[in-house]
Amino acid sequence: MGALLAELPALPLHEAGKYVAGAYIVVFALVLVYVAIMAVRLSRIERELGELLAQEHSAASMGHEASDPESTPA
Amino acid sequence: MSTVVPDRSSVSAGERTGASDGRAPGTFAVVRALLRKELLVELRTLESVPAMSLFSVTTFVVFHFALNRNSVDGDLAAGILWVTLLLAAILGVNRLFVADAEEGGFDGFLLAPVDRSAMLLAKALALLAYLLVLELVAVPAFGLLLLGPSLGQALPVLLGVLALGDLGIAAIGTLVAALAVRTRARDLLGPLLALPLLVPIAIGGARASSPLLALTHPGAPAARWLLTLGLYDLVFGLIAYALFDFLLED
Amino acid sequence: MYGKGLRALSISTVAVMAIALGLVFFYAPLEAEQGFLQKIFYVHVPLAIIALCGFVAGGIMAIQHLRTRDSRWDMRSYVAIHMSLIFAVATLITGSIWAKGSWGHWWVWSEPTLASFLIVFLLYGTYQPLRFSIEDPERQARYASVFAVTAGAFVPMNFIAVRLSTAYLHPRVLGSTSNLPPRMAVTFLVSLLGMALLYTTLCKYELTAKHTRAQLRALRRRAETRSGAEDASGAYARRPRSAAPSVAAPTIAAHTAGRPGV
Numbered sequence: 001m002g003a004l005l006a007e008l009p010a011l012p013l014h015e016a017g018k019y020v021a022g023a024y025i026v027v028f029a030l031v032l033v034y035v036a037i038m039a040v041r042l043s044r045i046e047r048e049l050g051e052l053l054a055q056e057h058s059a060a061s062m063g064h065e066a067s068d069p070e071s072t073p074a
Numbered sequence: 075m076s077t078v079v080p081d082r083s084s085v086s087a088g089e090r091t092g093a094s095d096g097r098a099p100g101t102f103a104v105v106r107a108l109l110r111k112e113l114l115v116e117l118r119t120l121e122s123v124p125a126m127s128l129f130s131v132t133t134f135v136v137f138h139f140a141l142n143r144n145s146v147d148g149d150l151a152a153g154i155l156w157v158t159l160l161l162a163a164i165l166g167v168n169r170l171f172v173a174d175a176e177e178g179g180f181d182g183f184l185l186a187p188v189d190r191s192a193m194l195l196a197k198a199l200a201l202l203a204y205l206l207v208l209e210l211v212a213v214p215a216f217g218l219l220l221l222g223p224s225l226g227q228a229l230p231v232l233l234g235v236l237a238l239g240d241l242g243i244a245a246i247g248t249l250v251a252a253l254a255v256r257t258r259a260r261d262l263l264g265p266l267l268a269l270p271l272l273v274p275i276a277i278g279g280a281r282a283s284s285p286l287l288a289l290t291h292p293g294a295p296a297a298r299w300l301l302t303l304g305l306y307d308l309v310f311g312l313i314a315y316a317l318f319d320f321l322l323e324d
Numbered sequence: 325m326y327g328k329g330l331r332a333l334s335i336s337t338v339a340v341m342a343i344a345l346g347l348v349f350f351y352a353p354l355e356a357e358q359g360f361l362q363k364i365f366y367v368h369v370p371l372a373i374i375a376l377c378g379f380v381a382g383g384i385m386a387i388q389h390l391r392t393r394d395s396r397w398d399m400r401s402y403v404a405i406h407m408s409l410i411f412a413v414a415t416l417i418t419g420s421i422w423a424k425g426s427w428g429h430w431w432v433w434s435e436p437t438l439a440s441f442l443i444v445f446l447l448y449g450t451y452q453p454l455r456f457s458i459e460d461p462e463r464q465a466r467y468a469s470v471f472a473v474t475a476g477a478f479v480p481m482n483f484i485a486v487r488l489s490t491a492y493l494h495p496r497v498l499g500s501t502s503n504l505p506p507r508m509a510v511t512f513l514v515s516l517l518g519m520a521l522l523y524t525t526l527c528k529y530e531l532t533a534k535h536t537r538a539q540l541r542a543l544r545r546r547a548e549t550r551s552g553a554e555d556a557s558g559a560y561a562r563r564p565r566s567a568a569p570s571v572a573a574p575t576i577a578a579h580t581a582g583r584p585g586v
Contacts, residue, residue: 014360015425016359016361017360019421019422019425020361020363020364020425022421023364023367023368023417023418023421023422024364024367026414026417026418026421027367027371027414027418030410030413030414034526038529041533041537042533045533045536045537045540048540048544049540052540055547056547059547059550059551253454253470253471254454256458256463257454257457257458257467259453262453263450263453263454263457266450266453267447267450267454267471269446270444270447270478270482271474271475271478273443273485274481274482274485274486277485277486277489278485298488299488302484302485302488306481306485309477309481310478313477314474317390317470317473317474320390320469321466321467
């Protein structure tokens, strides 16, 4: 372990560091943007699913009122 | 404007190729009949080839003014020649299937009991013919207007290299034309699809032509580039042949 | 069922990429010529390789679609190409940053990878407009598959052609992957694995999301027909034009047909 630590290159803070950081940050940012897009999509799916379930509930309750034996809601 | 009704001629092509006994005509006969129709239509309407030729000469003039050069040689000459040919080819590619799409030629062809790849072969051969005629105009014009060294000895080899590139341009151009013609933005998509696919032909063709057009010590094209061109032509010829059926299904 | 292996896949992606990052900054030796700047190599080259493989994979999936006419293959092909395009953009950006750090220019023609990727990017940039310009979904998928096969075959040939054209002209600006010292090679391979896992995870993620949307749509259609609001064709006509493929309803029927009591 000591040998490994001795081998660690000191992180140089000259010009190159900025470019390397920039490159890695760009990749990270792209992945994050994708995560954000998927999050928006997921919330939209959740909302639509909620609407559908509400429709099913109202349809089932109306069916009960009409004394029509309905299968249990999904 | 086209005055020929393509679907009628493709059905009669079937008759002319000996299908009267009920058997479907062979592919070679169909290709020959279709090619004949294409060339006849082009001869009568003179739609593509004069435009392509005129375009190439005009482009040379534009290059003269844009580059501010009286004569070019070597790499620069090869580049200008190939770029101009590619752009002129794209003009021809755009028009390749338009008449068929607009006047129902596809439907007539699909009804005939023939191998659909015959249409690909016929159109590709027609495009090849247009390109060769284009070069008969463009290369002398280039030699006259922009080229520094005289063509003389290098001309046959140059024409050979051009023909090799033309095979690839014809294969890719026909495939892209068929792909783009049934979409809404066919004039835009055709060039956009074709140009990147034609880049390796531009690379191979320009690199191969460059020694032929050199000012001092003109040499022969490097075998590496001829091989690249040939291989590219082969691969995309096969791919176009394999995929064309899928474009024609409806 | 698209989301089945997603959790395991994403966990392994995180693990491998974390290990890769550690290796890059604490294990791999500094390169003699370029020093610290060379570390970009471990993110730029794996991006490039995975993007290229992704484009070719998209072409292979398109072949499957043309053979089987199963729209799921078209969906996979679409997602693969889409993701590869994003990876290609990332390749171009990281390569440009590397070029700026090395040579002071944001673009260098003498690096064949960058030039090839620019051409590939320009080609695949037409994929989405092509899909969008065809309304009929079946024809859209078919034409897109023809394009994907052509472009997938183009990618390796373009790479070779561009590499040939720059070879004997300038030395490689950004370094090559051959003759790597062992510690660098290990780091590179782990980074490559991490990038491959990232690509697969994101594609699977995308496919699962699309599939869920399609199931939701089918459920909505069934609810509408059951309530007698509008017939199914009306709902279909209301759907806006889209460039993205969607899994067709028969998949839903296949799911429900096997379950008893539904």
